[in-house]
Amino acid sequence: MKVPIWVFVVVAVLATAFVLRIGAEELDQSHQTERIADDPVGRLKVFVYELPSKYNKKILQKDPRCLTHMFAAEIFMHWFLLSSPVRTLNPEEADWFYTPVYTTCDLTPNGLPLPFKSPRMMRSAIQLISSNWPFWNRTEGADHFFVVPHDFGACFHYQEEKAIERGILPLLQRATLVQTFGQRNHVCLNEGSITIPPYAPPQKMQAHLIPPDTPRSIFVYFRGLFYDVGNDPEGGYYARGARASVWENFKNNPLFDISTEHPTTYYEDMQRAVFCLCPLGWAPWSPRLVEGVIFGCIPVIIADDIVLPFADAIPWEEIGVFVAEKDVPKLDTILTSIPPEVVLRKQRLLANPSMKQAMLFPQPAQPGDAFHQILNGLARKLPRDKSIHLKPGEKILNWTAGPVGDLKPW
Amino acid sequence: MKHLVLQQQNCNTRRSNSFRTSGSLDSSVDGTFKSPAALFWLVLHGLCCLISLVLGFRFSRLIFFLLFSTNTTTTTTTNHYTVPALLRTTSDTAQTLTLQTPSLSPPISITDTPSNRTSTTTTSSRVVVGRHGILIRPWPHPNPVEVMKAHHIIERVQREQRLQYGIKNPRPLIVVTPTFVRTFQTLHLTGLMHSLMLVPCDLTWIVVEAGGTSNETASLLEKSGLRTIHIGFEERMPITWEARHQMEARMRLRALRVVREQRLDGIVMFADDSNVHSMELFDEIQSVKWIGAVSVGILAHSGNSDDSSSLPQKQEDEENFPLPIQGPACNSSGRLTGWHTFNSLPYVGKSATYFDDRATVLPRKLEWAGFVLNSKLVWKDVEDKPEWVRDVDTLAADGEDLESPLSLLKDTSVVEPLGNCGRKVLLWWLRVEARSDSKFPPGWIIDPPLEITVPAKRTPWPDAPPELPSSEKMNDVQEYTVKHPSKTSRVSRSKRKHESRIADVQVSGRNAEGN
Numbered sequence: 001m002k003v004p005i006w007v008f009v010v011v012a013v014l015a016t017a018f019v020l021r022i023g024a025e026e027l028d029q030s031h032q033t034e035r036i037a038d039d040p041v042g043r044l045k046v047f048v049y050e051l052p053s054k055y056n057k058k059i060l061q062k063d064p065r066c067l068t069h070m071f072a073a074e075i076f077m078h079w080f081l082l083s084s085p086v087r088t089l090n091p092e093e094a095d096w097f098y099t100p101v102y103t104t105c106d107l108t109p110n111g112l113p114l115p116f117k118s119p120r121m122m123r124s125a126i127q128l129i130s131s132n133w134p135f136w137n138r139t140e141g142a143d144h145f146f147v148v149p150h151d152f153g154a155c156f157h158y159q160e161e162k163a164i165e166r167g168i169l170p171l172l173q174r175a176t177l178v179q180t181f182g183q184r185n186h187v188c189l190n191e192g193s194i195t196i197p198p199y200a201p202p203q204k205m206q207a208h209l210i211p212p213d214t215p216r217s218i219f220v221y222f223r224g225l226f227y228d229v230g231n232d233p234e235g236g237y238y239a240r241g242a243r244a245s246v247w248e249n250f251k252n253n254p255l256f257d258i259s260t261e262h263p264t265t266y267y268e269d270m271q272r273a274v275f276c277l278c279p280l281g282w283a284p285w286s287p288r289l290v291e292g293v294i295f296g297c298i299p300v301i302i303a304d305d306i307v308l309p310f311a312d313a314i315p316w317e318e319i320g321v322f323v324a325e326k327d328v329p330k331l332d333t334i335l336t337s338i339p340p341e342v343v344l345r346k347q348r349l350l351a352n353p354s355m356k357q358a359m360l361f362p363q364p365a366q367p368g369d370a371f372h373q374i375l376n377g378l379a380r381k382l383p384r385d386k387s388i389h390l391k392p393g394e395k396i397l398n399w400t401a402g403p404v405g406d407l408k409p410w
Numbered sequence: 411m412k413h414l415v416l417q418q419q420n421c422n423t424r425r426s427n428s429f430r431t432s433g434s435l436d437s438s439v440d441g442t443f444k445s446p447a448a449l450f451w452l453v454l455h456g457l458c459c460l461i462s463l464v465l466g467f468r469f470s471r472l473i474f475f476l477l478f479s480t481n482t483t484t485t486t487t488t489n490h491y492t493v494p495a496l497l498r499t500t501s502d503t504a505q506t507l508t509l510q511t512p513s514l515s516p517p518i519s520i521t522d523t524p525s526n527r528t529s530t531t532t533t534s535s536r537v538v539v540g541r542h543g544i545l546i547r548p549w550p551h552p553n554p555v556e557v558m559k560a561h562h563i564i565e566r567v568q569r570e571q572r573l574q575y576g577i578k579n580p581r582p583l584i585v586v587t588p589t590f591v592r593t594f595q596t597l598h599l600t601g602l603m604h605s606l607m608l609v610p611c612d613l614t615w616i617v618v619e620a621g622g623t624s625n626e627t628a629s630l631l632e633k634s635g636l637r638t639i640h641i642g643f644e645e646r647m648p649i650t651w652e653a654r655h656q657m658e659a660r661m662r663l664r665a666l667r668v669v670r671e672q673r674l675d676g677i678v679m680f681a682d683d684s685n686v687h688s689m690e691l692f693d694e695i696q697s698v699k700w701i702g703a704v705s706v707g708i709l710a711h712s713g714n715s716d717d718s719s720s721l722p723q724k725q726e727d728e729e730n731f732p733l734p735i736q737g738p739a740c741n742s743s744g745r746l747t748g749w750h751t752f753n754s755l756p757y758v759g760k761s762a763t764y765f766d767d768r769a770t771v772l773p774r775k776l777e778w779a780g781f782v783l784n785s786k787l788v789w790k791d792v793e794d795k796p797e798w799v800r801d802v803d804t805l806a807a808d809g810e811d812l813e814s815p816l817s818l819l820k821d822t823s824v825v826e827p828l829g830n831c832g833r834k835v836l837l838w839w840l841r842v843e844a845r846s847d848s849k850f851p852p853g854w855i856i857d858p859p860l861e862i863t864v865p866a867k868r869t870p871w872p873d874a875p876p877e878l879p880s881s882e883k884m885n886d887v888q889e890y891t892v893k894h895p896s897k898t899s900r901v902s903r904s905k906r907k908h909e910s911r912i913a914d915v916q917v918s919g920r921n922a923e924g925n
Contacts, residue, residue, distance in 0.1 A: 160539050183537070213575035215568040219560050241542040249550040255560050274567055304537045329547035336556040340566040347567065 035313040036354050037368060040375035041085045044382060047094035048081050049129050055101045055121070066105040070198040070287050071113060073370070074102055074147040076361045077178070080371045096176075096378055097135055097144040101125040104150045115156040119169055119402070120410040122146070122156075126171050140397050141175040142388040145378060148172075149198065151283040153179035155188040158282065163188055170401035174388075176381070178374055180285050182307025189307065194377040196370060197309040200290045202362045208267035212296075219255040220335065221273035221297065222246070223266055224288075225281070226258075242302050243279050245328045253332060270295040274343065275321070275335055277302065285309075290359045293319070298346050300335065302328060310358060310373045312380075319349050572610070577696050580611035582676035584669060584785055588661035589627060589683045590620035590647040593844040596630065596854055598683035603634045606681075609692045613637065614674055618661040620647040626853060641668060649846045650763050655774055658682070662778060666788045666802050678785050680778040680815075684840050691836035694828050695782045700796060701819065702826040705737030706780040707838040708752045710770045735835060736773065737780055738827035746827050751775050764846070771841040776814040779839060782828070783815065798824055 056078065060066055066075060078100040081087055088094050103118040130136035136144065148154045154172050155163035164187050168177075173190070181188055182195035226247035228238040235244040250256040258277070263269065270276055276292040280303035289308070292299035299320040301308070308316045323334055349355065357368040365371045390396065400407065585606060589595060606613055615638045619627050623642040631638045643661050648654055662680060669678060677695055681687060695702065739748045754761070754772045761772045786792050787799050798821040816822050829836050851857065 164539065186537075211575070213571055215571055217564060217568070219564060235544050236541040240537070241544040244544045245546065248544060248546045252550070253552045255552065255557060274564060326545065329545050329550070332552060332556055332560075336559040336563070338563070340563050343563055343567060344570050347570075 035376065036310075036358055036373070038372075038376045038379075039367070040372055040379050043379040044086055044095045044375065045088040045093055046081055046084075046086050046096045046098055046375075046378075047088055047091040047135075048078075048098045048100060049133065051100055051125060051128065055125055059102045059105045063105060063107050065107055065111055066102065068201060069107070069111055069113075070200070071104040071149040071180075072199040073149050073180075073196060073361055074104060076199070076363065077147050077371065077374070078102075079363075080365050084365070084371075084375075086375060091133065091135060095143065095382055095384075097129075099125055099129060099144065099146055101146075103148060103156070112158075113150060115150055115158060117410065118150070118156045119166075119406040120408055122154075122169055123171060123406060124410040138390065139174070139388045140390055140395075141172065143384065145176040145178055145194075146172060147178045147196075149178075149180045149196070151181060152188045153177060153181040153193070160282070166403065169406075170398055173397065176378070180309070181283055182309070182311075183284050183303075184305040184307060186305075192381070194374060195307050195309045195311065196374060197290045197359045198285060198287045199361055200287050200294070200359070202360045205267060205291070205294050210268050210271050214272060216272055216274050218257045218269065218273035220250075220257065220275045220277060220300070221269060222256075222258040222277040222279075222288075223261060223263065223269075225260055228282070238282065239280050240304075240325055242325045242328050243281070245325075246277065246279060246302075246331065249329050250332065255332065255336075267291070267295065270297045273297045275300050278320075279303065280306070280325075289320075293350060293359050294356050296347060296350050298343065298350065300331075302331075310370075310377070313373060313376065314355065314358060315349075319346055319355070321346075577611075577693055580696055582612035582614065583609065583692065583695075584674050584676045584678045585613060585615045585681045586618070586662050586665040586678060587615065587681050587683050588618045588620070588643075588658040588665075591624050591626050592647075592846075593848045593850045594842060595627070595683065599627070599630050601686065602681055602683050603630070603636075605687050605689075606636055607634055608689060611692070611696075612676070614639065614676070616641065616665045616668060618643050618665050620645060620657065620661065629853060639668060641665065651761075651771055651841075652763070659778065663802060669785050670788045670790060670802060673789060674785055676785050678783040678788070680781065682777075682779050682839070684842060685779055685837055686840065687837045690834070691829075694834075694836060698782050698784065698826055698828060700784050700787060700799075700824065700826070701815070702782045702828045703738040703746075703832070704780050704782070704829045704837065705735050705750070705832045705835045706777055707835040708734040708736055708773050708777075709838055709840045710734060710752065710754075710772060711840065711842065736776055736839070737829075737835075738825065738832040740827055740831040744827075744831050746823060746825055749776060750832070773839055773841075774814065776816065777839055778814060779837060781815040781825075783818075787818070796824070 056075075060075060066072060078098075081098055081100075091097070101121060103121055104113045104115075106114045106117055108114060126136065126141070146154070148156075150156065151158045152160065152163035154168045154177050155166050156169065157163040157166055167187050168190060177190055177193040178196055179189075179193055180196055180198050182193070183189055224243075225238075226243045227233065227235050232238040235241060238244070246258065250258060257269075257273070270291055274297065276288060276295075276297035276299055278286050278288040278292060278299045278301050280286065284303040284306040289299050289301070291297075300323060301316075301320050302323050302325060304325050308314070321335070321338065323331060327334065354368050357366065358370060358373050361370050587599075587602065589599060606615060613636050615631070615634070615636050617627065617631060617638060618641045620643050622644060623640050628640060631640060641664065643657075643664060645657065647657060666678070668674075677698060679695060691704065694704065733750070734752060735750055736752050737750050738746050739750050741747045752773055752775075761770050786795060788802050789795070790801075798819055800818055800820060802818070816825070819825070
């Protein structure tokens with residue numbers, strides 16, 4: 001056999017590379033579980049800008065519902081940072097700068113936030129900080145972070161087409177965005193954004209816990225809309241037709257306990273279910289994910305290309321089941337063909353208290369909760385490249401970009 | 411001269427040139443008709459027209475719409491020479507159409523062409539905004555094999571839950587029940603049997619029957635599927651409650667002797683057949699060490715509804731009105747300090763003595779049902795048996811009134827209070843019986859004929875058929891047969907138009923009633 005030596009060498013190199021890659025993946029997995037328990041104190045310093053109360057306190061006073069709806073994370077993050085050990089009063093030594101502006105607190109009578117004034121509000125806040133402090137202009141916002149928990153993040157609209165048209169607010173292009181929205185290859189998700197879970201009230205959920213030996217007798221559970229009759233009566237737009245497909249295919253299936261009711265025993269029922277569906281709605285994220293993790297119900301995520309919260313710290317692939325939207329008609333086949341050992345393993349991982357803690361925003365903050373995970377995410381981006389500091393006279397952001405309506409003062 | 415010739419030649423050539431150029435123009439004009447690209451475009455156009463004729467709409471427009479609306483970065487030129495490039499993009503978009511729009515694949519019922527495509531940036535998302543089809547599979551009903559798999563998963567999950575959060579290593583249970591054949595026996599034993607069938611641990615059910623073993627009881631016990639030991643007690647059950655309580659105690663001792671003889675291991679509990687037990691009881695008694703006591707709810711019920719209103723009255727007695735509970739009493743540190751018993755003073759003189767009294771049946775001071783024992787307490791020759799327990803044999807020999815298992819103990823302070831120190835009531839004591847002479851069909855199976863037949867006062871047909879000639883008798887017969895189908899199914903009236911009018915009227919009346 002006249003096989004040249006170099007073939008062996010190449011094969012050996014490839015084999016070692018393969019082995020190393022697998023090893024790296026395993027290391028990565030173990031890194032993931034360690035990352036949840038990281039302590040951000042001492043690893044970063046955050047400076048909180050003092051904005052006039054019209055940007056935060058007065059808005060909250062006008063509508064205290066903002067403290068209980070699913071976008072309350074922006075308010076609680078502010079309160080947490082004000083009393084956290086990572087806060088520094090000396091901006092010269094700060095690694096990150098936080099601007100407390102509550103953009104998601106303009107609520108309709110029904111409680112849904114209107115995003116129409118949010119771009120102007122954000123712009124006005126940025127103008128304020130850039131004129132009163134030199135730090136914004138130093139980096140054009142690259143070491144600043146903002147919490148934008150609304151439907152499509154910093155695109156500031158609830159309709160996906162309009163949000164994509166607007167794109168991320170031009171002034172926020174260089175800043176780090178902490179948002180609930182996450183979808184791969186989407187305009188409204190910047191590289192380097194931190195995805196967080198929507199706010200779910202921790203005390204309310206604790207109050208509805210049932211004894212853990214109550215047998216789980218519901219196979220699949222879901223409560224919510226399938227057709228958004230007000231905005232999309234025929235179906236096809238809402239949830240990209242996935243929720244309607246779930247209803248049409250499984251409304252007669254006794255294994256699926258799905259309906260549009262609002263039972264008072266919603267939390268208790270989730271604790272009696274094995275799988276909880278978390279399909280997309282108008283946006284891909286859903287508070288059901290948080291509820292499923294807290295109550296030990298395996299989340300079945302039906303949202304293509306979704307980016308889940310704290311994806312670099314929580315092993316979502318091992319906890320939840322991912323179903324492509326086109327596979328929804330086969331959902332029962334997919335779920336019943338999961339081997340029982342895998343189901344038990346997922347439940348055991350879900351029972352891990354650190355996983356549950358990472359999804360919550362408790363008042364006051366506790367170690368390992370979502371606030372700390374956000375700070376961990378910010379700390380992982382340090383140390384920074386010096387190139388983010390702009391040279392004098394250099395300007396990257398375009399202050400007049402965006403729709404004309406945004407340029408009006410707030 | 412030469413110049414002139416040259417000039418003339420030049421003129422000639424120029425003229426010929428011009429002619430030639432015009433000729434070449436002509437030839438080029440001819441050439442436009444014959445150059446390959448133009449010819450190709452003409453052929454394509456003709457093809458599109460033919461296809462439009464076949465399809466019934468402007469096919470070419472669709473092509474342009476698809477071409478120019480998907481990719482906004484392509485130039486919108488109608489240059490002939492870019493036709494091949496356009497064709498290539500057509501095929502590309504056709505492919506992407508099948509990938510991105512689920513509405514084109516077979517198992518779809520509602521389809522829609524994507525009308526809104528977004529002009530995204532260069533890295534386009536695989537997920538498209540806009541209207542999507544709702545995917546419904548052709549047979550949206552569950553597959554039975556999958557349903558079975560789901561149930562296996564649920565069962566496995568529940569087993570794991572029990573392992574993790576429930577009782578680990580449950581000890582086997584020995585249930586002692588005294589019973590005898592009477593009208594209410596089936597009722598009571600069925601309820602008890604169902605409760606015991608739900609208990610998740612190993613169970614041995616010792617049933618002691620007064621009056622000897624009977625087929626009645628044996629057939630009931632067979633239905634349970636539990637491990638039963640059916641013992642006959644050779645005395646008939648007396649008809650006074652007092653004597654019945656005493657005999658039941660002796661029957662229970664008999665059962666304890668069986669436990670001793672067979673050296674059955676586990677926790678002994680006394681389940682009277684008319685009592686009701688909660689499932690938490692069976693979990694709670696697993697934690698007993700030697701002897702434990704639970705709180706029993708006493709449902710002292712009188713058959714007479716007037717009796718309850720004549721009970722001692724509300725004002726001064728309300729605070730002292732007794733809770734109907736028997737069980738251990740603890741002090742604040744959780745140690746046993748005494749016993750709650752049922753206050754039977756209000757019922758003194760009014761309680762039932764015989765089975766058929768319609769007065770309240772009173773319990774004893776402390777019912778056997780509220781106690782559980784470790785079976786080792788009744789074994790002979792066990793090393794680690796504590797000293798404060800008496801031997802079962804000595805008890806029976808004394809012949810004293812065995813009011814409660816406490817008489818087994820020399821020292822009653824060793825009893826462990828269970829159920830959150832007696833605060834949780836885990837079972838209920840009830841005595842409901844029929845008259846002692848009431849009869850019931852054996853096995854509750856009616857073997858015809860019954861001895862008494864009661865005539866029904868209202869039958870739909872007259873008791874005696876009316877005196878009618880034979881033809882009308884036929885009608886009547888038809889009436890009867892017709893009525894049954896009209897009740898059970900909505901038969902159309904057209905089928906019976908040929909029948910008599912009487913039948914029709916009655917049928918329509920019945921249909922109206924039925925509707």
